[in-house]
Amino acid sequence: MADGANAMLAGRRRGGPAAPSGTPRRLGPRAPLAAVAAVFTLAQLVFVHPWMGLGWDETVYVSQVSSHHPAAFFSAPRARGVSLLVAPVASWSSSTELLRVYLSVLSGLGLYLALRAWRGLFPTRVLATAGAFFATLWVTLFYGPQAMPNYWVAIGALVCAGCFLRSWQGPAGRTALWGVVAGAALMAWMRPTDAVWVTLPLLVLVLARRRWPLLLALVGGLAAGGVEWVIEAYGWYGGLGERLSRASEIQGGLGWSIAVDDQLRSLGGRGLCRPCTGSMPHPVVTLWWIVLPALAALGAVVAVRAGRAARSLIPLACAVTAAAPYLFMIGYAAPRFLQPAYALLAVPVADALWHLVRTGRGRWRPVAAPLVALALAGHLAVQFAVLEGTVDRNVASREDWARVARELHRLGVRPPCLVTGHESIPIGYYTGCSSGAVSGNNENTTAGEIVGTARRIPVADVTGPGGTPPGYARGWTPYRVTDLTVRVAPRG
Numbered sequence: 001m002a003d004g005a006n007a008m009l010a011g012r013r014r015g016g017p018a019a020p021s022g023t024p025r026r027l028g029p030r031a032p033l034a035a036v037a038a039v040f041t042l043a044q045l046v047f048v049h050p051w052m053g054l055g056w057d058e059t060v061y062v063s064q065v066s067s068h069h070p071a072a073f074f075s076a077p078r079a080r081g082v083s084l085l086v087a088p089v090a091s092w093s094s095s096t097e098l099l100r101v102y103l104s105v106l107s108g109l110g111l112y113l114a115l116r117a118w119r120g121l122f123p124t125r126v127l128a129t130a131g132a133f134f135a136t137l138w139v140t141l142f143y144g145p146q147a148m149p150n151y152w153v154a155i156g157a158l159v160c161a162g163c164f165l166r167s168w169q170g171p172a173g174r175t176a177l178w179g180v181v182a183g184a185a186l187m188a189w190m191r192p193t194d195a196v197w198v199t200l201p202l203l204v205l206v207l208a209r210r211r212w213p214l215l216l217a218l219v220g221g222l223a224a225g226g227v228e229w230v231i232e233a234y235g236w237y238g239g240l241g242e243r244l245s246r247a248s249e250i251q252g253g254l255g256w257s258i259a260v261d262d263q264l265r266s267l268g269g270r271g272l273c274r275p276c277t278g279s280m281p282h283p284v285v286t287l288w289w290i291v292l293p294a295l296a297a298l299g300a301v302v303a304v305r306a307g308r309a310a311r312s313l314i315p316l317a318c319a320v321t322a323a324a325p326y327l328f329m330i331g332y333a334a335p336r337f338l339q340p341a342y343a344l345l346a347v348p349v350a351d352a353l354w355h356l357v358r359t360g361r362g363r364w365r366p367v368a369a370p371l372v373a374l375a376l377a378g379h380l381a382v383q384f385a386v387l388e389g390t391v392d393r394n395v396a397s398r399e400d401w402a403r404v405a406r407e408l409h410r411l412g413v414r415p416p417c418l419v420t421g422h423e424s425i426p427i428g429y430y431t432g433c434s435s436g437a438v439s440g441n442n443e444n445t446t447a448g449e450i451v452g453t454a455r456r457i458p459v460a461d462v463t464g465p466g467g468t469p470p471g472y473a474r475g476w477t478p479y480r481v482t483d484l485t486v487r488v489a490p491r492g
Contacts, residue, residue: 184221
């Protein structure tokens with residue numbers, strides 16, 4: 001009795017009653033969010049093999065800060081955010097496994113902080129469901145541990161939108177404003193153009209309502225994240241307009257171009273659908289993508305009826321502007337392009353799902369709840385099936401690059417060296433060589449420079465299946481490697 005009384009008295013001194021001895025303590029609102037983030041991290045390590053080699057774009061980003069590989073050509077659309085993100089590991093280690101583990105942990109932490117940014121706006125169960133929905137999409141699991149920018153744009157979008165709403169609906173506290181700055185800066189750090197599209201509805205709102213602190217936070221965050229990209233535009237391309245024009249050219253020319261069907265085709269696990277031909281995946285694979293907008297709209301209706309319209313309509317508007325250029329302004333598709341939209345839609349979708357399974361009084365709906373649970377189980381099965389196939393295909397393709405690199409080493413092409421031709425960027429990275437192209441989106445040299453380089457260091461040209469070698473390599477000795485033809489320049 002005395003111990004219990006002392007515990008209750010101590011609780012009152014701290015500002016609240018203490019739980020009686022033997023009573024289990026309730027988990028705080030952070031625990032479910034932390035659990036979602038932890039499971040997400042573990043799922044990446046289990047289902048996306050840490051030993052999976054680096055992909056094409058990853059080799060570009062990692063090579064910029066690697067001490068073991070020459071820097072690959074950095075084209076106009078790219079930003080330095082991913083390179084700086086991986087620098088703590090890639091700057092001193094060439095271990096792909098270590099990099100994957102580092103990015104898996106970092107992406108789990110990012111998801112947790114992004115969900116925390118929405119605290120107080122929705123019940124914890126809604127935020128945990130939103131995080132679980134986004135984290136179990138195959139595209140999120142696949143790209144979370146990869147050195148790619150789109151997942152981090154999604155995290156920045158969640159942080160920015162959540163902190164914006166907290167400031168919008170109450171006094172503009174410093175914590176929320178700094179969250180807006182951090183989210184906008186992270187997006188611009190990774191992909192400046194995506195950051196502008198995501199924040200467009202927020203900028204319109206603050207200008208219309210003259211919320212100057214929020215405007216300053218948004219613009220300041222975008223400027224802080226994008227300043228390096230702008231400086232680089234003037235240093236390398238002759239100005240911001242010229243870099244944007246070159247970026248548009250590399251992406252096939254931005255303009256009216258419906259890519260909705262391309263995105264549907266890519267849902268079967270195609271990392272890049274360019275050109276996007278072939279048949280559609282099975283309807284069971286694309287069903288969730290078609291249902292997603294309907295659930296988001298239901299979430300918006302639920303929010304409007306509950307008198308909290310802004311909390312769902314604002315992320316919904318940001319999701320629409322984030323997805324618009326990749327659905328209607330580009331001639332190809334990649335599932336990762338829509339990750340920011342998926343992250344923002346996850347919040348109203350989770351709200352809609354809870355509305356479907358529980359009444360306003362908190363009671364479970366006896367028919368709807370089992371049906372929704374069954375649908376979600378099927379959805380998870382589809383996502384993990386697509387993920388497994390995608391991982392297997394990518395592991396195989398990256399092993400092919402490693403196989404070509406080993407053969408080049410056997411032929412005497414060792415660092416310092418140069419690789420040109422078909423897939424020269426990833427093959428060059430795996431070989432430890434520089435890469436060169438005389439035409440195309442990654443043009444960075446000339447035929448004369450390649451011939452001159454061959455007088456000093458080993459140079460190899462790779463010709464793809466059915467391709468023809470460039471003029472400067474036609475007299476070089478050919479070798480067959482897998483389904484490729486490798487031509488090695490004569491010494492001297």
